[in-house]
Amino acid sequence: MYLTDEEKAMLDGNEGEAVKLAMEILVTAGESLGAQRLIPVSSAHIVLAMYKSIYDAGVEVCEKFAALGGKFKIPTTLDPCGMDTENWEEFKTPHEYASKQIRVMKAYKEMGAIPVWTCTPYFTGNLPRFGEHVAWTESSAVAFINSVLGARSNRETAVLDICAGLTGRVPEHGLHLDENRKGEVLIHLQLGNRALASWEYPVLGYYLGKTLGSQIGVVEGMKGHPSNDDLKAMMAAAAASGSLALIHIVGITPEAPTTKIAFGGRPISSELEVTEDILAKTREEMCTKDTGNIDLVAVGCPHYSIGEIERVVRLLHGRRIHPNTEFWVYTNKNTAVMAERMGFRQALKESGVRLVLETCMLISPIETWGFKTIMTDSGKCAYYAPMQCKADVIFGSIEECVESAVSGRLLREGGKRL
Secondary structure, eight states, X not given: OBOOHHHHHHXXXXXXXXXXXXXXXXHHHHXXXXXXXXXXOSXXXXXXXXXXXXXXXXXXXXXXXXXXXXXXXXXXXXXXXXSOSSOTTTTTOOHHHHXXXXXXXXXXXXXXXXXXXXXXXXXXTOOOOTTOBOEEOOHHHHHHIIIIIOOBOOBOOTTHXXXXXXXXXXXXXXXXSGGGSSOOEEEEEESTTOOOOTTHHHHHHHHHXXXXXXXXXXXEOOOSXXXXXXXXXXXXXXXXXXXXXXXXXXXXXXXXXXXXXXXXXXXXXXXXXXXXXXXXXXXXXXXXXXXXXXXXXXXOSSOOOHHHHHHHHHHHTTOOOOTTOEXXXXXXXXXXXXXXXXXXXXXXXXXXXXXXESOOTTTSOGGGGOOSEEEESOHHHHHHHHHHTOSEXXXXXXXXXXXXXXXXXXXXXXXXXX
Protein backbone atom coordinates (compact mmCIF):
# COMPACT_ATOMS: atom_id res chain seq x y z
CA MET A 1 0.00 0.00 0.00
CA TYR A 2 1.50 3.33 -1.09
CA LEU A 3 2.01 5.91 1.67
CA THR A 4 3.16 9.50 1.32
CA ASP A 5 6.07 10.78 3.41
CA GLU A 6 3.60 12.49 5.74
CA GLU A 7 1.65 9.25 6.18
CA LYS A 8 4.85 7.28 6.81
CA ALA A 9 5.78 9.78 9.49
CA MET A 10 2.39 9.33 11.14
CA LEU A 11 2.82 5.55 10.99
CA ASP A 12 6.29 5.87 12.55
CA GLY A 13 4.85 7.74 15.52
CA ASN A 14 6.14 11.22 14.70
CA GLU A 15 2.70 12.69 15.54
CA GLY A 16 2.17 10.72 18.73
CA GLU A 17 1.01 7.31 19.83
CA ALA A 18 -2.69 7.86 19.10
CA VAL A 19 -2.01 8.80 15.48
CA LYS A 20 0.43 5.89 15.15
CA LEU A 21 -2.22 3.42 16.35
CA ALA A 22 -4.82 5.00 14.08
CA MET A 23 -2.51 4.70 11.07
CA GLU A 24 -1.76 1.07 11.86
CA ILE A 25 -5.49 0.32 11.89
CA LEU A 26 -6.13 2.28 8.68
CA VAL A 27 -3.28 0.61 6.78
CA THR A 28 -4.37 -2.86 7.89
CA ALA A 29 -7.96 -2.12 6.90
CA GLY A 30 -6.88 -0.59 3.59
CA GLU A 31 -4.79 -3.62 2.67
CA SER A 32 -7.67 -5.98 3.48
CA LEU A 33 -9.95 -3.86 1.27
CA GLY A 34 -7.49 -3.87 -1.60
CA ALA A 35 -6.97 -0.12 -1.46
CA GLN A 36 -3.95 1.21 -3.33
CA ARG A 37 -3.47 4.21 -1.05
CA LEU A 38 -4.99 6.44 1.60
CA ILE A 39 -6.72 9.68 0.64
CA PRO A 40 -7.28 12.91 2.59
CA VAL A 41 -10.76 13.55 3.98
CA SER A 42 -12.04 16.92 5.13
CA SER A 43 -14.35 15.82 7.95
CA ALA A 44 -15.37 12.80 10.00
CA HIS A 45 -18.61 11.83 11.70
CA ILE A 46 -18.37 9.22 14.44
CA VAL A 47 -20.99 6.61 15.27
CA LEU A 48 -18.97 5.06 18.12
CA ALA A 49 -20.78 7.35 20.55
CA MET A 50 -23.71 5.59 22.24
CA TYR A 51 -23.15 3.18 25.11
CA LYS A 52 -26.14 1.00 24.21
CA SER A 53 -24.41 0.04 20.95
CA ILE A 54 -20.70 0.08 21.88
CA TYR A 55 -20.84 -1.42 25.39
CA ASP A 56 -17.76 -1.60 27.62
CA ALA A 57 -15.39 -2.42 24.77
CA GLY A 58 -16.36 0.77 22.96
CA VAL A 59 -15.85 2.84 26.09
CA GLU A 60 -12.35 1.38 26.41
CA VAL A 61 -11.54 2.19 22.77
CA CYS A 62 -12.56 5.83 23.19
CA GLU A 63 -10.65 6.18 26.44
CA LYS A 64 -7.55 4.51 25.01
CA PHE A 65 -7.26 6.97 22.12
CA ALA A 66 -7.83 9.85 24.54
CA ALA A 67 -5.25 8.51 27.00
CA LEU A 68 -2.70 8.28 24.18
CA GLY A 69 -3.13 12.00 23.63
CA GLY A 70 -5.29 11.78 20.52
CA LYS A 71 -6.55 15.07 19.05
CA PHE A 72 -8.79 15.19 16.00
CA LYS A 73 -6.99 16.67 13.01
CA ILE A 74 -10.12 17.44 10.97
CA PRO A 75 -13.60 18.63 11.99
CA THR A 76 -15.12 15.57 13.66
CA THR A 77 -18.76 15.49 14.73
CA LEU A 78 -20.53 12.94 16.91
CA ASP A 79 -23.62 10.80 16.38
CA PRO A 80 -26.35 10.79 19.06
CA CYS A 81 -25.31 9.49 22.45
CA GLY A 82 -27.13 6.84 24.44
CA MET A 83 -29.30 9.06 26.62
CA ASP A 84 -30.99 12.45 26.84
CA THR A 85 -28.16 14.82 27.77
CA GLU A 86 -30.33 17.23 29.81
CA ASN A 87 -32.76 14.97 31.65
CA TRP A 88 -31.41 11.42 31.56
CA GLU A 89 -32.82 10.58 34.99
CA GLU A 90 -36.30 11.72 33.92
CA PHE A 91 -36.13 9.16 31.11
CA LYS A 92 -35.37 6.30 33.53
CA THR A 93 -31.76 5.85 32.44
CA PRO A 94 -29.96 3.49 34.86
CA HIS A 95 -27.16 5.23 36.77
CA GLU A 96 -24.49 2.66 35.83
CA TYR A 97 -25.44 3.02 32.16
CA ALA A 98 -25.30 6.83 32.43
CA SER A 99 -21.89 6.77 34.10
CA LYS A 100 -20.43 4.81 31.19
CA GLN A 101 -22.06 7.09 28.63
CA ILE A 102 -20.55 10.08 30.44
CA ARG A 103 -17.10 8.45 30.20
CA VAL A 104 -17.52 8.27 26.42
CA MET A 105 -18.55 11.91 26.28
CA LYS A 106 -15.53 12.92 28.39
CA ALA A 107 -13.11 11.01 26.14
CA TYR A 108 -14.40 12.73 23.01
CA LYS A 109 -14.23 16.12 24.70
CA GLU A 110 -10.55 15.48 25.46
CA MET A 111 -9.92 14.62 21.79
CA GLY A 112 -11.61 17.78 20.53
CA ALA A 113 -14.71 16.33 18.89
CA ILE A 114 -17.55 18.68 17.97
CA PRO A 115 -20.37 17.59 20.32
CA VAL A 116 -23.38 17.96 18.03
CA TRP A 117 -24.65 14.53 19.16
CA THR A 118 -26.87 14.17 16.11
CA CYS A 119 -27.48 11.85 13.17
CA THR A 120 -28.04 14.90 10.93
CA PRO A 121 -24.66 16.68 11.12
CA TYR A 122 -25.30 18.20 7.69
CA PHE A 123 -27.94 20.39 9.40
CA THR A 124 -25.58 21.45 12.22
CA GLY A 125 -22.47 22.71 10.44
CA ASN A 126 -20.76 19.60 9.05
CA LEU A 127 -21.90 20.12 5.46
CA PRO A 128 -19.67 18.58 2.77
CA ARG A 129 -19.72 19.95 -0.77
CA PHE A 130 -20.22 18.12 -4.05
CA GLY A 131 -17.27 15.81 -4.72
CA GLU A 132 -15.76 16.33 -1.26
CA HIS A 133 -14.27 13.21 0.37
CA VAL A 134 -15.30 12.62 3.99
CA ALA A 135 -15.34 9.73 6.48
CA TRP A 136 -18.77 9.24 8.03
CA THR A 137 -20.32 6.23 9.74
CA GLU A 138 -23.97 7.13 10.44
CA SER A 139 -25.77 5.16 7.72
CA SER A 140 -28.61 7.63 7.16
CA ALA A 141 -26.22 10.57 6.93
CA VAL A 142 -23.90 8.74 4.53
CA ALA A 143 -26.80 7.95 2.22
CA PHE A 144 -27.97 11.58 2.39
CA ILE A 145 -24.63 13.22 1.61
CA ASN A 146 -23.86 10.80 -1.22
CA SER A 147 -27.32 10.93 -2.78
CA VAL A 148 -28.46 14.50 -2.14
CA LEU A 149 -25.22 16.50 -1.88
CA GLY A 150 -22.92 14.43 -4.09
CA ALA A 151 -20.23 14.23 -1.40
CA ARG A 152 -18.22 11.00 -1.12
CA SER A 153 -18.13 8.62 1.82
CA ASN A 154 -18.43 4.93 2.38
CA ARG A 155 -20.40 3.60 5.32
CA GLU A 156 -17.27 3.63 7.42
CA THR A 157 -17.07 1.32 10.40
CA ALA A 158 -16.76 2.14 14.08
CA VAL A 159 -13.14 2.72 15.18
CA LEU A 160 -12.14 3.51 11.59
CA ASP A 161 -14.16 6.70 12.00
CA ILE A 162 -12.03 7.71 15.00
CA CYS A 163 -8.89 6.84 13.07
CA ALA A 164 -10.02 9.02 10.17
CA GLY A 165 -10.64 11.94 12.51
CA LEU A 166 -7.20 11.60 14.09
CA THR A 167 -5.30 11.31 10.80
CA GLY A 168 -7.48 12.97 8.17
CA ARG A 169 -7.14 9.84 6.03
CA VAL A 170 -9.18 6.81 4.87
CA PRO A 171 -8.44 3.96 2.46
CA GLU A 172 -9.36 4.82 -1.11
CA HIS A 173 -12.02 2.30 -2.08
CA GLY A 174 -15.75 1.95 -2.65
CA LEU A 175 -17.69 5.16 -3.17
CA HIS A 176 -14.55 7.31 -3.14
CA LEU A 177 -13.89 5.98 -6.66
CA ASP A 178 -15.76 7.20 -9.76
CA GLU A 179 -16.31 3.72 -11.16
CA ASN A 180 -18.12 2.58 -8.00
CA ARG A 181 -20.68 5.40 -8.03
CA LYS A 182 -22.43 4.53 -11.28
CA GLY A 183 -26.00 3.30 -11.36
CA GLU A 184 -26.80 -0.40 -11.65
CA VAL A 185 -30.58 -0.80 -11.33
CA LEU A 186 -33.18 1.46 -12.95
CA ILE A 187 -36.25 2.18 -10.82
CA HIS A 188 -39.38 3.52 -12.52
CA LEU A 189 -41.87 5.30 -10.27
CA GLN A 190 -45.30 4.43 -11.67
CA LEU A 191 -47.58 6.50 -9.47
CA GLY A 192 -49.91 8.15 -11.94
CA ASN A 193 -47.79 11.25 -12.50
CA ARG A 194 -48.28 12.45 -8.91
CA ALA A 195 -45.80 13.56 -6.29
CA LEU A 196 -45.16 11.42 -3.24
CA ALA A 197 -46.80 12.36 0.04
CA SER A 198 -44.32 13.01 2.85
CA TRP A 199 -45.05 9.67 4.55
CA GLU A 200 -44.35 7.82 1.30
CA TYR A 201 -40.68 8.84 1.14
CA PRO A 202 -39.63 6.55 4.00
CA VAL A 203 -41.85 3.80 2.57
CA LEU A 204 -40.14 4.12 -0.81
CA GLY A 205 -36.75 4.13 0.89
CA TYR A 206 -37.64 1.05 2.92
CA TYR A 207 -38.65 -0.81 -0.24
CA LEU A 208 -35.54 0.22 -2.16
CA GLY A 209 -33.23 -0.73 0.68
CA LYS A 210 -34.61 -4.25 1.09
CA THR A 211 -34.82 -4.75 -2.70
CA LEU A 212 -31.49 -3.30 -3.81
CA GLY A 213 -29.29 -4.35 -0.91
CA SER A 214 -25.98 -2.67 -1.73
CA GLN A 215 -26.70 -2.10 -5.43
CA ILE A 216 -26.88 1.49 -6.65
CA GLY A 217 -30.35 2.36 -7.88
CA VAL A 218 -31.33 5.14 -10.26
CA VAL A 219 -34.80 6.49 -9.47
CA GLU A 220 -36.62 7.88 -12.49
CA GLY A 221 -39.93 9.74 -12.45
CA MET A 222 -39.94 11.45 -9.05
CA LYS A 223 -42.40 14.32 -9.35
CA GLY A 224 -42.76 17.47 -7.32
CA HIS A 225 -40.14 19.07 -5.11
CA PRO A 226 -39.19 16.83 -2.17
CA SER A 227 -37.84 18.72 0.82
CA ASN A 228 -34.56 17.92 2.52
CA ASP A 229 -36.64 16.39 5.33
CA ASP A 230 -38.42 14.12 2.83
CA LEU A 231 -35.10 12.99 1.35
CA LYS A 232 -33.60 12.57 4.82
CA ALA A 233 -36.44 10.22 5.79
CA MET A 234 -36.15 8.29 2.53
CA MET A 235 -32.39 7.77 2.85
CA ALA A 236 -32.60 6.74 6.50
CA ALA A 237 -35.15 4.03 5.72
CA ALA A 238 -33.18 2.80 2.70
CA ALA A 239 -29.95 2.58 4.68
CA ALA A 240 -31.73 0.65 7.46
CA SER A 241 -33.55 -2.00 5.44
CA GLY A 242 -30.54 -2.45 3.14
CA SER A 243 -26.81 -1.80 3.11
CA LEU A 244 -26.87 0.87 0.41
CA ALA A 245 -25.10 4.21 0.72
CA LEU A 246 -26.03 5.86 -2.57
CA ILE A 247 -29.24 6.21 -4.57
CA HIS A 248 -29.28 8.36 -7.67
CA ILE A 249 -32.51 10.35 -8.02
CA VAL A 250 -32.68 11.79 -11.52
CA GLY A 251 -32.90 15.56 -11.34
CA ILE A 252 -31.92 15.70 -7.66
CA THR A 253 -28.63 13.85 -7.18
CA PRO A 254 -25.83 16.07 -8.56
CA GLU A 255 -24.35 13.10 -10.43
CA ALA A 256 -27.71 12.26 -12.01
CA PRO A 257 -29.00 15.19 -14.08
CA THR A 258 -30.19 12.51 -16.52
CA THR A 259 -30.66 8.77 -16.38
CA LYS A 260 -27.92 8.24 -18.94
CA ILE A 261 -25.37 10.23 -16.96
CA ALA A 262 -26.33 8.41 -13.75
CA PHE A 263 -25.36 5.09 -15.34
CA GLY A 264 -22.15 6.56 -16.75
CA GLY A 265 -22.06 4.26 -19.74
CA ARG A 266 -22.63 1.16 -17.63
CA PRO A 267 -25.34 -1.22 -18.90
CA ILE A 268 -28.56 -1.39 -16.87
CA SER A 269 -28.37 -4.70 -15.02
CA SER A 270 -32.06 -4.80 -14.11
CA GLU A 271 -35.18 -2.64 -13.85
CA LEU A 272 -37.87 -2.26 -11.20
CA GLU A 273 -41.27 -0.62 -11.15
CA VAL A 274 -42.63 0.97 -7.99
CA THR A 275 -46.42 1.09 -8.02
CA GLU A 276 -49.15 2.18 -5.62
CA ASP A 277 -49.64 -1.46 -4.69
CA ILE A 278 -45.96 -1.93 -3.83
CA LEU A 279 -45.99 1.13 -1.57
CA ALA A 280 -49.16 -0.09 0.16
CA LYS A 281 -47.72 -3.57 0.75
CA THR A 282 -44.42 -2.14 1.98
CA ARG A 283 -46.24 0.07 4.46
CA GLU A 284 -47.98 -3.01 5.85
CA GLU A 285 -44.60 -4.77 6.18
CA MET A 286 -43.33 -1.84 8.26
CA CYS A 287 -45.84 -2.65 11.02
CA THR A 288 -45.73 -5.61 13.40
CA LYS A 289 -49.33 -4.83 14.39
CA ASP A 290 -52.00 -2.46 13.12
CA THR A 291 -54.57 -2.03 15.84
CA GLY A 292 -55.00 -1.18 19.51
CA ASN A 293 -53.56 1.15 22.12
CA ILE A 294 -50.43 3.23 21.56
CA ASP A 295 -47.99 3.42 24.48
CA LEU A 296 -45.46 5.71 22.82
CA VAL A 297 -45.37 7.88 19.72
CA ALA A 298 -41.69 8.39 18.89
CA VAL A 299 -40.61 10.66 16.03
CA GLY A 300 -37.26 12.16 15.08
CA CYS A 301 -35.28 9.29 13.59
CA PRO A 302 -33.32 10.92 11.97
CA HIS A 303 -33.47 13.93 14.27
CA TYR A 304 -36.32 16.30 13.59
CA SER A 305 -35.63 19.67 11.98
CA ILE A 306 -37.24 22.89 13.18
CA GLY A 307 -39.74 22.63 10.31
CA GLU A 308 -40.81 19.16 11.41
CA ILE A 309 -41.21 20.31 15.01
CA GLU A 310 -43.34 23.22 13.84
CA ARG A 311 -45.56 20.79 11.94
CA VAL A 312 -46.16 18.73 15.10
CA VAL A 313 -47.13 21.88 17.01
CA ARG A 314 -49.46 22.92 14.21
CA LEU A 315 -51.12 19.49 14.02
CA LEU A 316 -51.64 19.35 17.78
CA HIS A 317 -53.25 22.79 17.71
CA GLY A 318 -53.13 23.07 21.48
CA ARG A 319 -54.67 19.65 22.19
CA ARG A 320 -53.22 17.41 24.91
CA ILE A 321 -52.14 13.87 24.22
CA HIS A 322 -53.95 10.95 25.86
CA PRO A 323 -52.93 10.39 29.51
CA ASN A 324 -51.95 6.78 28.79
CA THR A 325 -49.74 7.67 25.82
CA GLU A 326 -46.26 9.20 25.72
CA PHE A 327 -45.22 11.38 22.77
CA TRP A 328 -41.48 11.96 22.34
CA VAL A 329 -39.83 14.15 19.71
CA TYR A 330 -36.10 13.53 19.23
CA THR A 331 -33.81 16.30 18.03
CA ASN A 332 -30.41 17.90 18.55
CA LYS A 333 -29.49 20.76 20.88
CA ASN A 334 -29.19 23.35 18.09
CA THR A 335 -32.74 22.68 16.93
CA ALA A 336 -34.03 22.57 20.50
CA VAL A 337 -32.64 26.06 21.14
CA MET A 338 -34.44 27.35 18.05
CA ALA A 339 -37.64 25.57 19.15
CA GLU A 340 -37.33 27.31 22.52
CA ARG A 341 -36.91 30.72 20.90
CA MET A 342 -39.88 30.19 18.59
CA GLY A 343 -42.18 29.03 21.39
CA PHE A 344 -42.51 25.49 20.03
CA ARG A 345 -40.90 23.79 23.03
CA GLN A 346 -43.38 25.37 25.43
CA ALA A 347 -46.28 24.51 23.13
CA LEU A 348 -45.17 20.87 23.04
CA LYS A 349 -44.82 20.80 26.82
CA GLU A 350 -48.33 22.20 27.28
CA SER A 351 -49.64 19.41 25.02
CA GLY A 352 -47.81 16.76 27.06
CA VAL A 353 -45.11 16.13 24.44
CA ARG A 354 -41.50 15.64 25.53
CA LEU A 355 -38.57 16.99 23.51
CA VAL A 356 -35.75 14.44 23.84
CA LEU A 357 -32.27 15.77 23.16
CA GLU A 358 -29.17 14.35 21.49
CA THR A 359 -30.22 10.70 21.55
CA CYS A 360 -32.66 8.36 19.80
CA MET A 361 -35.28 5.78 20.69
CA LEU A 362 -33.10 3.06 19.14
CA ILE A 363 -29.90 3.74 21.08
CA SER A 364 -31.18 4.67 24.54
CA PRO A 365 -32.48 2.28 27.24
CA ILE A 366 -36.11 2.78 26.29
CA GLU A 367 -36.97 -0.77 27.35
CA THR A 368 -36.93 0.41 30.98
CA TRP A 369 -40.35 1.99 30.33
CA GLY A 370 -41.98 -1.31 29.37
CA PHE A 371 -43.67 0.05 26.25
CA LYS A 372 -45.53 -2.64 24.33
CA THR A 373 -46.51 -0.64 21.21
CA ILE A 374 -44.56 2.20 19.62
CA MET A 375 -45.88 4.30 16.74
CA THR A 376 -43.50 6.23 14.50
CA ASP A 377 -43.27 8.11 11.21
CA SER A 378 -39.72 6.84 10.71
CA GLY A 379 -38.88 4.00 8.35
CA LYS A 380 -35.58 3.48 10.15
CA CYS A 381 -37.31 3.21 13.52
CA ALA A 382 -39.91 0.86 12.05
CA TYR A 383 -37.11 -1.45 10.89
CA TYR A 384 -35.07 -1.52 14.11
CA ALA A 385 -37.58 -0.90 16.92
CA PRO A 386 -38.89 -4.47 17.33
CA MET A 387 -35.33 -5.60 18.10
CA GLN A 388 -33.84 -2.50 19.73
CA CYS A 389 -36.87 -1.36 21.75
CA LYS A 390 -38.42 -4.78 22.45
CA ALA A 391 -41.85 -3.57 21.32
CA ASP A 392 -44.36 -3.85 18.51
CA VAL A 393 -44.12 -1.03 16.00
CA ILE A 394 -46.71 0.78 13.90
CA PHE A 395 -45.62 3.01 11.04
CA GLY A 396 -47.81 5.96 10.10
CA SER A 397 -47.78 9.47 8.73
CA ILE A 398 -47.05 12.29 11.17
CA GLU A 399 -50.73 13.24 10.93
CA GLU A 400 -51.70 9.72 12.01
CA CYS A 401 -49.07 9.76 14.76
CA VAL A 402 -50.46 12.99 16.23
CA GLU A 403 -54.10 11.88 16.06
CA SER A 404 -53.23 8.51 17.60
CA ALA A 405 -51.31 10.22 20.42
CA VAL A 406 -54.34 12.38 21.21
CA SER A 407 -56.72 9.40 21.01
CA GLY A 408 -54.50 6.85 22.76
CA ARG A 409 -55.38 4.30 20.08
CA LEU A 410 -54.31 3.89 16.49
CA LEU A 411 -56.14 6.27 14.18
CA ARG A 412 -55.56 5.95 10.46
CA GLU A 413 -56.20 8.67 7.88
CA GLY A 414 -59.87 9.59 7.78
CA GLY A 415 -60.30 9.12 11.53
CA LYS A 416 -60.83 5.37 11.46
CA ARG A 417 -60.27 4.04 14.99
CA LEU A 418 -58.46 0.71 15.08
